[in-house]
Amino acid sequence: MSGLAIGIDLGGTELRAALIGPDGTLRARRQTATDAKGGPQAVIAQMLALIAGLGTDGVQGIGIAAPGPLDPIAGICIAPPTLEGWRDVPLAALLAERTGLPTRLENDANAAALGEHRAGAGRGLAHLVYVTISTGIGGGVIEQHRLLHGRRGMAAEIGHxxxxxxxxxxxxxxxxxxxxxxxxxxLAQAAAQAIAGGAPTALRLPVTARDVAEAARSGDALALDLLRREARWLGLGFANLLHLYSPEAIIAGGGLSAALAMMLPEILATLHSAAMPAYHGAQVLPAALGPDAGLVGAACLILDHQDTP
Ligand SMILES: [Zn+2]
Structure with a gap:
């Protein structure tokens, strides 16, 4: 059969690959720990092993989601900070040469936006902003069903x-x-400062953002306060995104989005006070694909371009 693509998600710790159907569903998956210290050749060998494990019958091409900065048009990883020895690596060309399959490269947050748009919380929406809130804040913008790229594909570096x-x-x-x-x-740092300052709480040092979310779930007053503060920052950022891109929805993914439901009332209150009334119709939705969004989006780089040479 035709209409399949392989999506690869190149992370600093995990390298994942999946066979994706034309509807964006995962048919099979493989993963391994990224040989981040081995340099590009070692990681490309790992990718080829994962691809061989999935098989390439009916596969139209390979899409790769990788950490930026990268050039999606030239298919070059410029200098990902989480991968040693990667500087101006023409990853798409190297993989195409080794597999004989068309290969495309995209920033991981952009790929996740594409995945959520095609097969996740943003299905059917023409305009959306995907925001991932975890170790950093990243995102991607879908404008009229297409990724917004900007000069050198560097648009939507929303965390900065x-x-x-x-x-x-x-x-x-x-x-x-x-x-x-x-x-x-x-968030973890704000918690650590409050704990060190003697605020009454069940939280103990060292503390992570996940600890804060869990403590808030059990009603810890400091944790609830910290999450309200977090929600206000998120609401303010979301208000800026509404003014900039006027999406139908902001889709929140990444580790901290697990606490989205708890933060949503404060996020919306902030959003409504900071954004002009004309923008209040936009929704804030939890991402649906979790860590698979980048894999699905990477495959969509191929699935969406089958008619173009
Ligand atoms: Zn910054």
Missing amino acids: MTLVADGPPCVCGGRGCWEALASGPA
């Missing part, structure tokens, strides 16, 4: 919009970015 001038330092070198204020580590 500045929300506080001279705010806390960010991994990007800037200050006061949304990511520096509202990522999982930022």
